[in-house]
Amino acid sequence: MNYFLTEEQQIIKELSGKIADEKIAPRAAEFDEAEEFPWDLIKILAESDLFAVWVPEEYGGLGGGVFEQCLVVEELSRACAAVAVSYAASALGGFPILLFGTDEQKQKFMPDIASGSKLAAFALTEPDAGSDAGNIRTTATRNEDHYVLNGTKQWITNGGEADIYTVIATMNPEKGPRGMTAFIVEKGTPGFDFGKKEKKMGIRSSSTRELIFKDCKVPACNLLDREGKGFLIAMRTLDRTRPGVAAQAVGIAQGALDKAAEYATTRVQFGKKIGEFQAIEHMLADMATQIEAARSLVYNVAWMIDAGERNISKASAMAKLFASDVAMKVTCDAVQIFGGYGYMRDYPVEKMMRDAKITQIYEGTNQIQRSIIGSAVVKEALRHK
Amino acid sequence: MNLVVLIKQVPDTTDVKIDRNTNTLIREGVSSIVNPFDMYAVEQALQIRDEHGGKITCITMGPPQAETALRETLALGVDETILLSDRAFAGADTLATSYTLAKAISELGEFDLIICGKQAIDGDTAQVGPGIAEHLDIPHVTYVSKVEEIANRHIHVRRMTEEGYDVIASSLPALITVVKEIGEPRMPSIRGTIKARKASITTWTAKDLKINEEMVGLSGSPTQVMRIFAPEIRPGGEIIEGDSPAEKAKNLISRLKESHIL
Numbered sequence: 001m002n003y004f005l006t007e008e009q010q011i012i013k014e015l016s017g018k019i020a021d022e023k024i025a026p027r028a029a030e031f032d033e034a035e036e037f038p039w040d041l042i043k044i045l046a047e048s049d050l051f052a053v054w055v056p057e058e059y060g061g062l063g064g065g066v067f068e069q070c071l072v073v074e075e076l077s078r079a080c081a082a083v084a085v086s087y088a089a090s091a092l093g094g095f096p097i098l099l100f101g102t103d104e105q106k107q108k109f110m111p112d113i114a115s116g117s118k119l120a121a122f123a124l125t126e127p128d129a130g131s132d133a134g135n136i137r138t139t140a141t142r143n144e145d146h147y148v149l150n151g152t153k154q155w156i157t158n159g160g161e162a163d164i165y166t167v168i169a170t171m172n173p174e175k176g177p178r179g180m181t182a183f184i185v186e187k188g189t190p191g192f193d194f195g196k197k198e199k200k201m202g203i204r205s206s207s208t209r210e211l212i213f214k215d216c217k218v219p220a221c222n223l224l225d226r227e228g229k230g231f232l233i234a235m236r237t238l239d240r241t242r243p244g245v246a247a248q249a250v251g252i253a254q255g256a257l258d259k260a261a262e263y264a265t266t267r268v269q270f271g272k273k274i275g276e277f278q279a280i281e282h283m284l285a286d287m288a289t290q291i292e293a294a295r296s297l298v299y300n301v302a303w304m305i306d307a308g309e310r311n312i313s314k315a316s317a318m319a320k321l322f323a324s325d326v327a328m329k330v331t332c333d334a335v336q337i338f339g340g341y342g343y344m345r346d347y348p349v350e351k352m353m354r355d356a357k358i359t360q361i362y363e364g365t366n367q368i369q370r371s372i373i374g375s376a377v378v379k380e381a382l383r384h385k
Numbered sequence: 386m387n388l389v390v391l392i393k394q395v396p397d398t399t400d401v402k403i404d405r406n407t408n409t410l411i412r413e414g415v416s417s418i419v420n421p422f423d424m425y426a427v428e429q430a431l432q433i434r435d436e437h438g439g440k441i442t443c444i445t446m447g448p449p450q451a452e453t454a455l456r457e458t459l460a461l462g463v464d465e466t467i468l469l470s471d472r473a474f475a476g477a478d479t480l481a482t483s484y485t486l487a488k489a490i491s492e493l494g495e496f497d498l499i500i501c502g503k504q505a506i507d508g509d510t511a512q513v514g515p516g517i518a519e520h521l522d523i524p525h526v527t528y529v530s531k532v533e534e535i536a537n538r539h540i541h542v543r544r545m546t547e548e549g550y551d552v553i554a555s556s557l558p559a560l561i562t563v564v565k566e567i568g569e570p571r572m573p574s575i576r577g578t579i580k581a582r583k584a585s586i587t588t589w590t591a592k593d594l595k596i597n598e599e600m601v602g603l604s605g606s607p608t609q610v611m612r613i614f615a616p617e618i619r620p621g622g623e624i625i626e627g628d629s630p631a632e633k634a635k636n637l638i639s640r641l642k643e644s645h646i647l
């Protein structure tokens with residue numbers, strides 16, 4: 001497929017792909033095994049300007065948008081989804097500042113995010129508030145020129161490694177979503193600490209960690225937008241970043257297809273290359289078709305968002321839902337084509353299958369995506385009555 | 386620091402096939418890359434500039450399409466590039482090539498350090514770097530694995546040897562050729578790549594250099610290729626076994642006696 005990328009988009013895609021193939025792929029298994037944050041690789045991404053692609057030029061970026069960010073995530077994910085999510089989570093933490101921050105806040109935080117000299121993270125989930133994000137219990141209270149945060153966030157990607165955190169807390173639990181407020185919290189703020197580091201099924205070299213707030217004093221100038229806007233900020237942010245999870249899924253799936261197709265041309269059974277068996281050929285055909293359909297959807301949604309369309313929740317959820325289900329299916333099939341070898345850690349598809357699973361869970365499970373899409377469809381039907 | 390890096394565009398050997406009848410490379414359809422050892426030269430120059438500041442000029446001699454090789458170095462952060470391209474330069478051996486490159490460097494003016502890769506993967510001669518230093522009458526050190534220090538118009542380097550390394554100091558200006566131990570070449574950046582695509586590449590022809598036309602290209606090349614052939618594969622050696630060094634020695638002596646060597 002030719003998506004007619006601009007010259008700059010082509011450069012972004014090629015360079016991300018080159019880094020994925022030459023720098024990330026050879027070390028993906030090693031980082032996965034060690035469950036170690038891939039700082040060397042993150043530095044390479046930073047020096048190559050990849051963190052800058054979605055940030056406006058006035059804040060030190062290259063002036064692209066969600067589409068450019070998706071191109072990078074997709075390419076990196078072909079080689080290692082853990083590196084890709086560490087990259088993408090910085091955008092997840094940075095988008096709330098870009099979308100809702102004051103010019104002063106943007107001037108202060110965005111250039112470091114764009115250069116990759118600092119990573120960002122986004123903290124919404126808590127032990128008792130996952131899908132039900134309106135039910136968070138981390139509290140914020142106003143006290144003269146600062147806010148005091150108390151509570152624990154759970155499973156925060158880039159936790160401990162990032163310097164800049166967008167944290168959603170509640171100022172009034174009774175009010176549910178309307179009581180929620182967003183803050184920028186810097187690593188090193190007194191009362192802000194890190195807890196348990198998770199051991200995971202996949203994306204194992206990415207960091208997934210607890211954030212612990214104990215009378216953490218956040219300066220009032222770090223309030224994002226207004227009090228009570230926290231839930232809205234979180235939802236608007238996720239609308240923009242879900243295509244990134246979808247791009248991650250497309251990349252993982254493409255990586256698995258590439259490996260499976262290559263293997264099918266070398267593995268011989270019954271005196272034939274297994275790729276000559278129609279059963280295998282048809283699996284490859286379905287995998288390739290599903291991936292291309294997912295990619296087309298993701299690219300179109302990203303274009304639509306960058307073009308300024310306001311009503312993006314449904315489309316964004318569709319991209320994430322479809323692409324992540326494709327990634328799960330395609331990586332399973334890739335393992336199947338590799339047979340027993342596919343089940344072994346010596347071959348890359350085993351990791352890809354483990355990594356694919358998370359794309360159906362984070363930034364809203366696929367059940368939640370279906371709810372978003374379904375309620376939009378119903379709303380549209382009612383409007384047309 | 387005024388740094389000059391010399392690079393060569395070569396066929397991607399992972400792509401190359403051999404014509405079995407003539408034993409020559411089939412170049413059609415083979416993609417071109419920057420000689421991998423030259424990428425280490427660029428990396429070394431960038432490292433020196435990171436530390437000492439200055440300017441990096443990258444030069445290549447080749448056909449017009451060698452310009453893509455120069456753009457690759459621009460994307461990595463090289464400041465300026467010059468392409469030496471002229472029909473008169475064609476067919477040059479290492480003598481004529483090093484003469485032409487030396488003349489181009491003289492034309493540039495002041496320089497402190499010239500950096501080359503240890504050799505090109507197509508010719509494998511390793512002669513052009515030292516040849517340039519001789520034409521310019523400056524010192525050179527080959528197989529540099531580390532630049533330890535640059536201070537007081539001197540450079541201290543490690544020269545790799547089979548057993549270890551020599552530490553060598555040289556006055557500047559000088560020429561070094563580097564090996565891969567100097568460090569992994571960095572990746573280009575997006576900004577660098579965009580700049581590189583837009584950059585206009587300076588091209589110099591024979592007329593732009595103060596050269597003796599007899600000394601460039603085919604006419605300046607005394608080297609003649611008599612025959613190209615694949616060397617015969619020598620049979621592998623034999624490992625003399627034994628439980629102890631003494632027994633191995635004994636077995637060796639008896640094998641040598643059996644073969645009437647002793």
Ligand SMILES: Cc1cc2nc3c(=O)[nH]c(=O)nc-3n(C[C@H](O)[C@H](O)[C@H](O)COP(=O)(O)OP(=O)(O)OC[C@H]3O[C@@H](n4cnc5c(N)ncnc54)[C@H](O)[C@@H]3O)c2cc1C
Binds near residue numbers: 123130
């Ligand atoms: C590796 C990893 C990284 C993460 N990174 C971050 C991060 O950086 N920042 C952050 O804030 N969060 C992060 N999360 C949290 C993630 O977004 C949540 O795990 C996710 O939203 C689901 O919440 P939960 O795990 O509590 O599942 P639950 O909400 O408990 O859901 C359990 C099951 O019930 C289903 N379910 C729940 N509610 C409904 C409903 N209304 N209708 C139908 N089905 C329903 C779900 O789909 C799921 O199958 C991360 C999670 C993981 C595993």
